[in-house]
Amino acid sequence: DTVPAPDMDGVVAALNAALAEGAPGAMARYTGPDGVRSRTVGVRDLSTGAPMDIRARFRIGSVSKTFSAVVLLQLVEEGRLRLDDPVNRLLPGLLPDDRVTVRHLLTHRSGLADYTNAMFEHTVPGFEAVRNRVFSYQELVDLSLAEPRTTEPGVSYAYSNTNFVVVGMLIEKLTGRPVADAYERRIIKPLKLRGTSYVHPDTRIKGLHVRGHLHPDEAGAPLVDSTEQTVSWAQSAGAVLSTPADLNTFMSALMRGRLLSPAMLDAMTTVTPTDATGTRSYGLGLRRYELSCGERVFGHTGTVQGYYTYAFATRDGRRSLSALANTSNHGAANTALGRTLEAAFCGTGPA
Numbered sequence: 001d002t003v004p005a006p007d008m009d010g011v012v013a014a015l016n017a018a019l020a021e022g023a024p025g026a027m028a029r030y031t032g033p034d035g036v037r038s039r040t041v042g043v044r045d046l047s048t049g050a051p052m053d054i055r056a057r058f059r060i061g062s063v064s065k066t067f068s069a070v071v072l073l074q075l076v077e078e079g080r081l082r083l084d085d086p087v088n089r090l091l092p093g094l095l096p097d098d099r100v101t102v103r104h105l106l107t108h109r110s111g112l113a114d115y116t117n118a119m120f121e122h123t124v125p126g127f128e129a130v131r132n133r134v135f136s137y138q139e140l141v142d143l144s145l146a147e148p149r150t151t152e153p154g155v156s157y158a159y160s161n162t163n164f165v166v167v168g169m170l171i172e173k174l175t176g177r178p179v180a181d182a183y184e185r186r187i188i189k190p191l192k193l194r195g196t197s198y199v200h201p202d203t204r205i206k207g208l209h210v211r212g213h214l215h216p217d218e219a220g221a222p223l224v225d226s227t228e229q230t231v232s233w234a235q236s237a238g239a240v241l242s243t244p245a246d247l248n249t250f251m252s253a254l255m256r257g258r259l260l261s262p263a264m265l266d267a268m269t270t271v272t273p274t275d276a277t278g279t280r281s282y283g284l285g286l287r288r289y290e291l292s293c294g295e296r297v298f299g300h301t302g303t304v305q306g307y308y309t310y311a312f313a314t315r316d317g318r319r320s321l322s323a324l325a326n327t328s329n330h331g332a333a334n335t336a337l338g339r340t341l342e343a344a345f346c347g348t349g350p351a
């Protein structure tokens, strides 16, 4: 069956709108039945003026949560744990509430507070205070538990990085290995994601990469180069490095059933609305966006200092789009970048 051709003029317009909102550069890669289309605008490095490059690696932020969810769901399929197991049965004594389950973590319904709200209340000082720090998972969980729960377990959706820090703890407890090994063995190698890696706590992005440029809170203040950081404040919730091509491969392979069984993929893509309009929903470590043309795309977004990312695919995996702007803490740039989804998946403009 035919699919609408991507409106690549619309994609470029969205990328340019992100630049107009202060991103030094932006790029998008569309993969569909009739091939790949890439567009880049602006620069990947503000200081050298090096142009944005579709091959370049960058920090994907919370798109990492979908990598972590895939690994944990594979462990569920292998019988190592069950979605409705209490977390405390697997990690005795970790949480103050035995009712919090693995499913609550993956659906952001655990009630565990997100420690990054306080950590990054003041954007640049908060970032500078942690950019070279190495946290243990336990330290991050302790930061969360120092704050009140946001909901009774299972009652409502409240996005929290803490959930996917605990997912990382579960992966390491069950496999006896660092999460890096699980990403490598279960996702990166099988899918040949040559531009994807998990290097925590190394602060460098090796090879051709995009530099991140963080907007300070003070209007008009110069951008802060935020490229080098440990991302130890996020780890399994946000520290993966990747490229547009690899993210399209990953999200398409996921939707095509190459990583999870059909039943588990159905569970992962079974969503509950997260906004009043019902166009934004969340499943198991996976967002679903319902676009104006009725197309429903699955994937994740990412916000890490200096980098906005969108990585989505259609449910059949036949079409995917990844988009990156190398700034953050500037919502208008993020909203502009997000318009690449409508152009790519609904557009009927010139292909």
Ligand SMILES: CC1(C)S[C@@H]2[C@H](NC(=O)CCCC[C@H](NC(=O)C[NH3+])C(=O)[O-])C(=O)N2[C@H]1C(=O)[O-]
Binding pocket: 060, 061, 062, 063, 116, 120, 121, 122, 123, 124, 126, 159, 161, 214, 238, 301, 302, 303, 304, 305, 306, 307, 328, 329, 330
């Ligand atoms: C839910 C989100 C948006 S936040 C969550 C995670 N990113 C973070 O938790 C980092 C938050 C601070 C980032 C920083 N902002 C500030 O410091 C503001 N004071 C900036 O913009 O660079 C990620 O990635 N997720 C996004 C997601 O899933 O889309």
